[in-house]
Amino acid sequence: MQLFYNPDITENTSEFSFSKEESNHIVKVLRKNMGDTLHITNGEGWLFTAKITLADLKNCLVKIIEKSFQPKKNYQLHLAVAPTKMNDRYEWFLEKATEIGIDTITPIICEHSERKIIKTDRFEKIVQSAMKQSLHYYLPKLNEPILFKDFINQDFNGDLFIAHCEESDKKSLKNEIKSESNTTILIGPEGDFSVKEIKMAMENKFIPVTLGDTRLRTETAAIVACHSVAFINE
DSSP: OOOOOOOOOOTTOEEEEEHHHHHIIIISSSSOOOOOOOEEOOSSSSEEEEEEOOOSSOOEEEEEEEEEEOOOOSSSSEEEOOSSHHHHHHHHHHHHHHHOOEEEEEEEEEOSSOOOOHHHHHHHHHHHHHHHTTOOSSEEEEOOOOHHHHHHTTTOEEEEEEEEESSSEEEEEHOOOOOTTTEEEEEEETTTHHHHHHHHOOOOOOOOEOOOOOOHHHHHHHHHHHHHHHHHHH
């Protein structure tokens, strides 16, 4: 099944038109014609089955013929991950985390971050593409970048963890994850969190954890954390 994404569709929509860009893709690239069936999600749990009523390159019209709703899973995962020096590594993380199943992503700017200016437009497109490819019906929320000190002082719901490389007392993440529990995990930059940031996180009830015996790149650590939570909740 090929999945399309349109955030403007609701359960009350009966017909709608795709954008010029997507209409061209549907009609010219995919060679879809009037009467063909498309599957669409609005990223909020709905799957719509629609038939093309007008196969126009600039304005492809469809009529909704069936709809179904998938409830949210019984846990929510929020990863706050420092941007990597190379953008493609962070983009890889976004793609894979979306495929595995993540709910919220926040880029956090830390003391040791080498990249401090982030443009999320391309990130958003990658998340949307990964959602469609993996046939998820919920679009992960991609927050705007935020300073670590501002992020850490927010109100959080559920279990809180910070993964760092400092030689200190840490618990194993896989042993701390609880099934059906909301979870927030902090992943630091290439230079790790600063001692000050680790202390600040602990003061805000984040539990220090390790992801294993080897030192992982930022994007790898984020994927390991994401999969660990998903695995426990299978």
